[in-house]
Amino acid sequence: MNYKIALIKGDGIGPEVVGEAVKVMDAIGAKFGHTFEYVDVLMGGCAIDAVGKSYPEGTAEKCKECDAVLLGAVGGPKWGHSTDPDKRPETALLSIRKDLGLYANLRPAALRPALAESCPLKNDKNIDLMIVRELTGGIYFGKPAGTEVRDGKRTGWNTMIYNEDEIARIAHVAFQAAQKRRKKVCSVDKANVLDVSRVWREVVIEVSRQYPDVELSHLYVDNAAMQLVRDPSQFDVIVTGNLFGDILSDEASVITGSIGMLPSASLGSSRPGLFEPIHGSAPDIAGQGKANPLATILSIAMMLRHAFDMGTEAEAIESAVHKTLQAGFRTGDIMEAGKTLLSTREMGDKVIANL
Ligand code: IPM
Numbered sequence: 001m002n003y004k005i006a007l008i009k010g011d012g013i014g015p016e017v018v019g020e021a022v023k024v025m026d027a028i029g030a031k032f033g034h035t036f037e038y039v040d041v042l043m044g045g046c047a048i049d050a051v052g053k054s055y056p057e058g059t060a061e062k063c064k065e066c067d068a069v070l071l072g073a074v075g076g077p078k079w080g081h082s083t084d085p086d087k088r089p090e091t092a093l094l095s096i097r098k099d100l101g102l103y104a105n106l107r108p109a110a111l112r113p114a115l116a117e118s119c120p121l122k123n124d125k126n127i128d129l130m131i132v133r134e135l136t137g138g139i140y141f142g143k144p145a146g147t148e149v150r151d152g153k154r155t156g157w158n159t160m161i162y163n164e165d166e167i168a169r170i171a172h173v174a175f176q177a178a179q180k181r182r183k184k185v186c187s188v189d190k191a192n193v194l195d196v197s198r199v200w201r202e203v204v205i206e207v208s209r210q211y212p213d214v215e216l217s218h219l220y221v222d223n224a225a226m227q228l229v230r231d232p233s234q235f236d237v238i239v240t241g242n243l244f245g246d247i248l249s250d251e252a253s254v255i256t257g258s259i260g261m262l263p264s265a266s267l268g269s270s271r272p273g274l275f276e277p278i279h280g281s282a283p284d285i286a287g288q289g290k291a292n293p294l295a296t297i298l299s300i301a302m303m304l305r306h307a308f309d310m311g312t313e314a315e316a317i318e319s320a321v322h323k324t325l326q327a328g329f330r331t332g333d334i335m336e337a338g339k340t341l342l343s344t345r346e347m348g349d350k351v352i353a354n355l
């Protein structure tokens with residue numbers, strides 16, 4: 001089979017890590033007899049520099065002609081926080097999620113045995129959780145939103161809003177994910193304060209009745225943030241809204257050793273899904289061969305599994321990454337005494353050698 005993949009390399013370390021992931025993808029193709037064809041799509045800060053806007057016309061259409069999208073990272077201090085949305089790289093990320101209908105963001109966070117020493121927590125080595133973050137609603141997209149001068153004071157506002165359909169569909173994703181894991185869902189909200197959270201909780205409870213084999217619990221987001229560092233092993237699947245999911249997924253990632261290790265999948269009800277590392281563009285180390293490509297390489301594994309139903313190929317990548325770490329190879333972000341420091345490119349090569 002021939003698959004077409006849109007590559008949004010983006011900014012900072014984006015092009016370097018995507019470069020390594022593509023090498024791995026091609027190695028998988030050669031090994032298992034698939035052909036992957038790539039289409040470069042310009043988006044993010046680099047698009048502002050090239051054509052004056054972060055999300056050029058036709059970006060979503062180009063992606064829709066592909067079977068999946070791989071994204072490196074977008075953004076960086078160079079582009080600041082312009083008041084013109086066209087000049088903000090983040091606008092592009094939110095627009096592509098919305099335009100491709102990618103409402104479900106899966107962010108698995110598992111501590112690999114080889115990286116147990118990088119876990120900043122004292123005695124928790126059993127971290128294997130997945131955050132299911134709602135990605136196209138909530139306060140990120142709620143209207144009204146804006147800034148103005150009110151009574152002589154600069155004022156800004158956003159709206160956190162969810163309707164029952166948006167909540168139900170993400171809840172279904174979470175329960176179904178849990179059925180394939182340890183059958184536990186923890187829904188995170190702020191129902192003690194927010195009206196939107198009370199609807200969220202009600203609908204999640206209703207949906208849960210269709211999944212009697214899955215145990216449902218609820219946490220307020222502040223408590224969830226604390227529980228994640230106190231005892232992350234208590235979690236299997238966490239389902240939550242856009243903003244809380246953004247925050248908790250960064251927290252979950254760092255307790256697994258490094259944000260440089262974690263992949264993600266953003267899925268809608270049809271193709272293409274979008275696959276990207278959780279980390280950002282890391283402008284401080286961009287272009288120096290220091291970036292960890294493993295999160296992007298593992299995002300390829302998620303693509304193979306979720307977009308192309310290639311479970312065996314996905315496992316081949318995951319076990320090659322595991323072997324590479326087990327053999328003591330590290331990039332700077334996960335370096336420890338006694339291990340071998342590799343550049344971005346060398347890490348990609350090692351993973352391929354272990355395939
Ligand atoms: C993420 C990022 C984005 C988000 C930013 C860059 C818009 O933090 O993917 O988690 O908040 O969704």
Ligand code: MG
Pocket residue numbers: 246247250
């Ligand atoms: Mg984030």
